[in-house]
Amino acid sequence: MSPSSKALTLVTPIQPGKVKELDALLSEIGEDITNKTGRHISFSQLTTVHFLRWVILPEDTEGARHYPPQLAFESNYDGPLDAxxxxxxRVGGPMLARIYASCAGCPDDVAGSVESFKRFLLRYQLPAAAFYRGYPNHTVRDVLDNTLARRAIQDFLDDPKRAATLRGLKPEQLCEQLQKYLATVPGLKLERACPPPPSRLDRFVRRLMESTPIQLAVGIPVGLLLLPVLAPAVLMLMWKEARDEAEPKTEDVVDPRVEGQEDYKVQNQLTHLVEVRPGWFRQLTLRTVLGGINFLARHYYNQGHLGGIPSIHFARWVIIDGGRRLLFFSNYDGSWERYLGDFIDRAAVGLTGVWSNTRGYPKTRLLFGKGATHEEEFKQWTRDHQVFTQVWYSAHADESVRNILQNVAVCAQLKTQLKSQEAEQWLLKL
Structure with a gap:
């Protein structure tokens, strides 16, 4: 069974002279999400969306290549793409018409011509080279229901009027009282499908990643078989890295609006855009590393952490502009500083494997070495290539990945009759 959550990325060219007008409109929509007035788009009516964003990728005329302004859209959604x-x-028709009127080729009547507008959007769809999900088998509805149930449980336990009644109850009796109470909470659905068990491939990859003897048993013969290919690739990589020059930079180029939209909630977002180093070798290396991350994100890093980082809801890398630039979207918990710190401490190897193939990245060794471990350089490079995000929406903005998965664990047993020890263990999760 495939994961319920999927990724949609659209990168659409903006008409000449329309950037300023589009920026103003999108900024209004973005501020409206915070103010919750719903004047522009009633985001709360979206039932399939975990996160979405619109961001203008600004015109870039520096260097040999010219990149015109583009509008990027990304969503993390449940169910079929068509739906x-x-x-x-349906929810944002009139506003979508206004947004995409600034883009070349948009149909005039969006709401009245759904099929033609869908065709227009899908013309600019790009696949994610790597896509990570923090809770891949849980829909928006699951997350919201589990959050509601957890809050109802907390209200029940914190109610001073019940304190005397609950005092002295055995764990299984307390659980029984809780279950009776939850059955009376309006709008609370305790019936939910169990997530699918790990596939054979998932189990095999997990054993391979976590068992040193198996890694050696498999890795040595595979390494010997691939030696005729790996040796030239390593030599080519060493030659390339020796010739990589530091990108000239006279000053930091951070958009002042970027930091102003961070650290208001439990969650944060990051949009990052950087040019890929030229040449077929870098292209092949980048796509190979991203393909490996995508495989592991699907079959190993599918338990709520990416490389040991437990704060990422969804993240993706998308190769755009015919392979010349790499776009990265992330939805994460905590501050920007802590997020980057986690990457450096826990996932520097994977990060460096990806971004060592892009311009301006701190000096690397053999693709995966150094790079992100140059902490100050790495953080400044990240800031320099971070793009201001005009619109960012989260369906469950007050919930961290840890809370969402904890709520899943709590609610999974709500419909079962718990014995004494099971009830004790369940109550400890609260």
Whole structure:
């Protein structure tokens, strides 16, 4: 069974002279999400969306290449793509028409011509080279229901009127009282499908990643078989890295609006855009590393952490502009500083393997070495290539990945009759 959550990325060219007008409109929509007035788009009516954003990728005329301004859209959604697009158009039709009127080739009547508008959008769809999900088998509805149930449980336990009644109850009796109470909470659905068990491939990859003897038993013969290919690749990589020059930079180029939109909630977001180093070798290396991350994100890093980082809801890398630039979207918990710190401490190897193939990245060794471990350089490079995000929406903005998965664990047993020891263990999760 495939994961319920999926990724949609659209990168659309903006008409000449329309950037300023589009920036103003999107900024209004973004501020409206915070103010919760719903004047522009009633985001709360979206039932398939975990996160979405619109961001203008600004014109870039530096260097040998010219990149015109583009509008990027990304969503993390549940269910079929067709149903997701139809819901977006139904909920935000008039505003979508205004947004995409600034883009070349948009149909005039969006709401009245759903099929032609879907065709227009899908013309600019790009696949994610790597896509990570923090809770891959849980829909928006699951997350919201589990959060509601957890809050109801907390209200029940914190109610001073019940304190005398609950005092002295055995764990299984307390659980029984809780279950009776939850059955009376309006709008609370305790019936939910169990997530699918790990596939054979998932189990095999997990054993391979976590068992040193198996890693050696498999790795040595595979390494010997691949030696005729790996040796030239390593030599080519060493030659390339020796010739990589530091990108000239006279000053930091951070958009002052970027930091102003961070650290208001439990969650944060990051949009990052950087140019890929030229040449077929870098292209092949980048796509190979991203393919490996995508495989592991699907079959190993599918338990709520990416490389040991437990704060990422969804993240993706998308190769755009015919392979010349790499776009990265992330939805994460905590501050920017802590997020980057986690990357450096826990996932520097994977990060460096990806971004060592892009311009300006701190000096690396053999693709995976150094790079992100140059902490100050890495953080400044990240800031310099971070893009201001005009619109960012989260369906469950007050919930961390840890809370969401904890709520899943709590609610999974709500419909079962718990014995004494099981009830004790369940209550400890609260």
């Amino acid at each position: 997701h697009l139809e819901e977006l158009i």
